[in-house]
Amino acid sequence: MIQVRLAASRRRPRRRSGRDAAILAALTAGSIALAACGSGGETTEAAEEITTLRIDVLSEPSTLDPLSLNDTPAQRVYRMVYDSLFDWNEQTTEVEPQLADALPEVSADGLTYTVPLRDDVTWHSGETFTADDVLFTFEQVRDTDNSSVWASAVSAVADVAKTDDQTVTFTLNNPYTYFPEKLAMVPIVSAAAGYQPNDNLSRDMVGTGPFSFENWQAGEQIRLVRNETYYGGAPALEAIEFHVVPEDTTRVANLRNGTSHIAPELAPALLDLVRDSGQQAEVAAGNVTRVYLYPNMQDGRPTADAEVRQAIAWAVDRKAIIDTVYDGAARSASTYLSYGSRYHVEELGDFYGDGGDTTQAQSHLDEATTAPAEPLNFVVNNLPALVDAAAIIQQSLAAAGIQVEIEPMDFGAMVPRLLDQEYDLLLTTAPVSVTAGFAPDYPAIGLHSESVPNWNRFTDPQMDELLTAAQRAPAGDESAAAWRAVQEYDLVTLGQIQLVSAQYTEGFSKDLTGYTPSNLAWLHNVPTIGTD
Incomplete structure (x- = not known):
């Protein structure tokens, strides 16, 4: 068993990023109260019937192929179909x-x-x-x-x-x-429609679900319409439109003035602005997203050295990311098996504490055989929260003696870089509920050497054995022991470097009466809007 050494917590006043501060200033410069709102943000008029639901998303999918990709932008759409x-x-x-x-x-x-x-x-x-x-x-x-x-x-x-x-x-x-x-994870596709990977279903969809595909205007919107013959009963909504709105300023304004109805992954610092305007906003505590780094595992890369990975894990100031980027709606993370998951061990999941421990980081660098001599190429999924987090990571690593050069990239451009191993570190997110559902074995997806979505080619025979044993162990004490062993070895090998577990935040219209944001990341509850 590894020895658990928790870093000392270094609490500091909560700070807002420059991006969030600018958004707050822009949105509060005008009148916050809407005509339909009374004091305290309570609506004084009856809820408006919504027939076409508009969802403002940060980015569009790179593909709609339901067998090819399980990222959030894609699943958010194809799980409706x-x-x-x-x-x-x-x-x-x-x-x-x-x-x-x-x-x-x-x-x-x-x-x-x-x-x-x-x-x-x-x-x-x-x-x-x-x-x-x-x-x-x-x-x-x-x-x-x-x-x-x-x-x-x-x-x-x-x-x-x-x-x-x-x-x-x-x-x-x-x-x-x-x-x-x-x-429950695998979407069923039509034999009559046929299948060619990332081809015939990448820009079209033929499903059995509550909504059918109508069109995709690239860079603008995807429109789905009600399946009138759905076996579960036709949805109350006539249509769903996913609009690409990468600016949080616009997403909040659209929500406040009623142009849109749902804003997924809204910056936590902006939730009160949504509420103050009479709309609704929630933190879905059970919907956890892993914020993590892919280290390049190719021979000769500095990040293929486990001591370098340990140095990075110790160096990152997780508390600054939690306070500055997520406004407190997150917690430090160290293991792939995340907080809130079955068989997660808290003392292991918080192994690196709040991070920012340059002494520990430098001690591991001293043991490295391939310590970075040149700045590392640091690819970042170009989402506002991740770009802000990347700046904190860059500062943290510099304090420990590791230089990185940040390269923000849209998701569609980032995926080929990930698959072709053209990076040293890559920062992205993965909602636990997308890959896990209610089972704890999702670490096998990213860490088992034979798993297709093991995108950075992490290979360790002992980890393979531990994951296989845990997947086969009967529920209860045997599973608890098997998954503890996985978490312990994860902290030794760091096939991925976990940073924080962020809680899902969503703004939504006051007119969505009875609606609750889902604990599953693909807006699981949307098809039930308007139904009893």
């Missing part, structure tokens, strides 16, 4: 049937899952949904030539067979405690 065999119930935190007609029947040895399918589902193109579509989907996911982002989720599957048009049987190579949760 595609269904899976199962769905997550946010109240019970259990899976429940979606395209399946009931929970799976599991054999005594835990190797066979028999899934009955609904017989009242049609594709948006008019064809009938059958077991053939399920078989086709999992064939595409399991085909290594397709490099599906969901391949690791179903790596335990040995065979998928059709019993009849309404029954599918999955046979596993080994017991897998979290297999039903994995079936």
Whole structure:
């Protein structure tokens, strides 16, 4: 077991970034109160009926292919169009049937899952949904030539067979405690539509979900319309429009004046401005996003040296990021298995404390065999919060003797750099709920050597063994011990360098009565807006 050495907490007054300060000044220069608001921000008029829901997002997807990518911009759209065999119930935190007609029947040895399918589902193109579509989907996911982002989720599957048009049987190579949760992750695609990776479904969608695809105006908006024949009942909303609005100033103004209805990932410092105008804003504490660094693991790169990675992990001033960037709506993070996840160990998850420990960082640099001699190329996903965080990271590393040059990039341009390993450090985010649902085994997606989304090619046989054992361990004490071992070794190897766990923040219209931001990052509750 590793020795846990917690860095001393260094509390400081909360600061706002220059970007947030400018936004606050711009928005408070004019009248904050809207005509429809009374004192205290309470509305004095009845809620307006919303038929077309406008969502102002920071960036558009790079692809709509539901088998290719699981980043938030893409899932936020395609999860409205595609269904899976199962769905997550946010109240019970259990899976429940979606395209399946009931929970799976599991054999005594835990190797066979028999899934009955609904017989009242049609594709948006008019064809009938059958077991053939399920078989086709999992064939595409399991085909290594397709490099599906969901391949690791179903790596335990040995065979998928059709019993009849309404029954599918999955046979596993080994017991897998979290297999039903994995079936809730994989979107089912149409066999009739066919599939070519990042081709026919990258700019079009044919699903079975509550909304169907209408059009995508690149750089501007994506429009979905109501599926009138949805098997779960047609949604109350007639349409959903995702508008690309990268400026927080505009997103807040649009929300305040009623132009838009939802602003995901709103800067926490701006929530009170939304509330003061009579609109609504919440911090979804259960919707946690990992803010982390990919270190380049190629031989010869300084970041391939574990001692350099340790130095970086100790050097970063996490508290400054929490206070300045997230206005307190975050906490320090050290392990891939994040705070709030099942089997997360708090003393390990807070191993580096608030960070900013230059003494510890320099001691690890002294042990490094490939300490950085030149400034590191530091690629940053060009989102306002991450650019602000990158500046803090740059200052922190400089204090420890590591120089970096920041290169902000839009997500679409950043992905090829990540895949081609053209960086030293890369800063991005990943909502835990996107990859995890309610299962704790998402670290295998990023750390197992055979996982497709192990984007920085981290390879460690011992980590592979620990992850596999944890995925197979029965729920309870055995799983707790297995996942503790994963977290302990994660702190030794640092395949990814975790920085903070940020809580999801959202502004939304006062007219969305009964609406609650989801703990799942793809606006899971939006299709229910306007329904009883």
